[in-house]
Amino acid sequence: xxxxxxxxxxxxxxxxxxxxxxxxxxxxxxxxVGLFVGFFVAPTDFQQGDAYRIIFIHVPAAWMAMxxxxxxxxxxxxxxxxxxxxxxxxxxxxAITGAMFTVLSxxxxxxxxxxTWGTYWAWDAxxxxxxILLFLYIGFISLQAAIDDPRRADRAGAVLALVGxxxxxxxxxxxxxxxxxxxxxxxxxxxxxxxxxxxxAAMLIMLAACWLYSVAVVLIRLxxxxxxxxxxxxxxxxxxx
Amino acid sequence: xxxxIVWRDLMLAxxxxxxxxxxxxxxxxxxxxxxxxxxxxxQLLRTIAxxxxxxxxxLASMLSLGRLFANDYQDGTLEQLLLTPQPLFLVVIGKTLxxxxxxxxxxxxxxPLVGLQFNLDPDTLLILFASLLLGTPxxxxxxxxxxxxxxxxxxxxxxxxxxxxxxxxxxxxxxxGAVEASIMGTSPxxxxxxxxxxxxxxxxxxxxxxxxxxxxxxx
Numbered sequence: 001x002x003x004x005x006x007x008x009x010x011x012x013x014x015x016x017x018x019x020x021x022x023x024x025x026x027x028x029x030x031x032x033v034g035l036f037v038g039f040f041v042a043p044t045d046f047q048q049g050d051a052y053r054i055i056f057i058h059v060p061a062a063w064m065a066m067x068x069x070x071x072x073x074x075x076x077x078x079x080x081x082x083x084x085x086x087x088x089x090x091x092x093x094x095a096i097t098g099a100m101f102t103v104l105s106x107x108x109x110x111x112x113x114x115x116t117w118g119t120y121w122a123w124d125a126x127x128x129x130x131x132i133l134l135f136l137y138i139g140f141i142s143l144q145a146a147i148d149d150p151r152r153a154d155r156a157g158a159v160l161a162l163v164g165x166x167x168x169x170x171x172x173x174x175x176x177x178x179x180x181x182x183x184x185x186x187x188x189x190x191x192x193x194x195x196x197x198x199x200x201a202a203m204l205i206m207l208a209a210c211w212l213y214s215v216a217v218v219l220i221r222l223x224x225x226x227x228x229x230x231x232x233x234x235x236x237x238x239x240x241x
Numbered sequence: 242x243x244x245x246i247v248w249r250d251l252m253l254a255x256x257x258x259x260x261x262x263x264x265x266x267x268x269x270x271x272x273x274x275x276x277x278x279x280x281x282x283x284q285l286l287r288t289i290a291x292x293x294x295x296x297x298x299x300l301a302s303m304l305s306l307g308r309l310f311a312n313d314y315q316d317g318t319l320e321q322l323l324l325t326p327q328p329l330f331l332v333v334i335g336k337t338l339x340x341x342x343x344x345x346x347x348x349x350x351x352x353p354l355v356g357l358q359f360n361l362d363p364d365t366l367l368i369l370f371a372s373l374l375l376g377t378p379x380x381x382x383x384x385x386x387x388x389x390x391x392x393x394x395x396x397x398x399x400x401x402x403x404x405x406x407x408x409x410x411x412x413x414x415x416x417x418g419a420v421e422a423s424i425m426g427t428s429p430x431x432x433x434x435x436x437x438x439x440x441x442x443x444x445x446x447x448x449x450x451x452x453x454x455x456x457x458x459x460x
Contacts, residue, residue, distance in 0.1 A: 132407050132410055135403070135406070135407035136407055136408075138403060139403050139404045139407060142400060142403055143390060143391070143400065143403075143404060146391070146394045146395065146396060146397075146400050147394060151460075152457055152458070152460065155457040156390045156454065156457050156458070159386065159390060159450055159453055159454045159457065160386075160390060160404060162450070163383075163386055163408065163446075163447075163450055164407075164408065
């Protein structure tokens with residue numbers, strides 16, 4: 001079987017339709033499990049009380065916001081270098097989900113900041129770089145929206161995404177660079193994590209749920225983009241979509 | 242080739258001196274508006290001076306970005322430049338250098354003068370001058386990518402600010418940081434080194450990105 005045939009939007013369209021439930025249903029289950037573990041199993045925090053429980057959505061959302069930007073840049077780069085339309089469409093589809101997670105992490109961060117720091121917004125390094133990340137997403141989306149020719153929009157977006165991706169390491173290292181009140185990273189890949197096991201479990205389950213949700217939503221949006229751009233292609237004309 | 246491009250753009254700019262002057266006046270007026278809006282307390286003005294001067298410099302340099310490629314695009318020169326056997330990034334470097342000389346250097350020169358309005362001491366004025374001298378090439382270089390991407394688009398002027406201003410933020414942080422450090426009496430060297438590093442990195446990468454963006458926009 002030649003997997004490259006799925007790089008054609010028309011071939012991928014029905015495949016994407018079949019894939020969506022395989023991501024959407026596990027995502028819903030994991031959200032339910034993760035929220036249950038987060039709210040009822042994980043112990044109350046010694047310092048922050050129950051207010052800390054917002055991290056079960058805040059931290060996965062912040063991770064997704066950064067990862068999706070990198071993923072978007074990679075897809076846009078592939079679409080640009082190999083002239084692959086489907087990859088470029090994928091990048092456009094990811095952008096909105098990424099922007100949504102960025103907004104979500106900013107809003108939950110503000111709600112968490114009020115009881116713990118006593119303020120909704122502090123000009124802390126990570127918050128500021130997340131805000132900049134949101135601006136970068138907005139730039140990408142509005143550049144693509146301003147260009148009428150879809151092929152030019154894909155390539156221009158790719159240049160912008162690749163230039164902007166320099167910002168993502170700055171976000172990651174900002175905690176070390178600028179010395180501020182945001183707490184340091186509590187999850188380390190090497191060494192023992194400094195949080196309780198149920199908390200970590202809930203956070204990882206929520207992260208998995210967010211990933212599956214992103215894949216499902218991006219595929220749905222990808223199908224819409226394919227329909228919109230390829231509406232004149234004979235394959236769709238026959239079906240009458 | 243490089244020299245020819247720079248020379249040509251400088252000549253064109255010289256024949257339209259009013260464009261150049263309007264950028265400088267914009268900078269001076271924006272900076273002067275802040276004391277009027279905030280009040281004349283010396284201490285407060287001194288605290289906000291680095292940020293105000295730097296933000297005004299960002300806005301002023303962004304205003305002039307539209308002219309970087311737009312005129313050549315409209316009269317077809319840019320298309321001819323793309324067809325020359327010389328590598329496109331040389332053309333881009335030349336045009337960006339000319340833009341820096343025309344639009345940014347006057348701001349750098351006048352900045353110590355507007356700094357006086359905020360009661361900055363001579364050492365700080367020198368640091369302000371140095372930070373702008375190191376930081377404005379970053380603005381021109383990054384801005385050229387945005388200018389190339391938005392070439393010929395409707396609403397290009399607003400769009401370019403959405404694309405470019407977030408990318409200016411590191412330069413703003415460390416540029417204003419250097420001046421602030423000098424006001425606080427600590428060494429601004431670290432900030433200036435980082436600004437210099439940004440200038441080097443952006444001069445390595447952004448001409449290629451701009452060249453790619455120009456090819457995309459002119460297809």
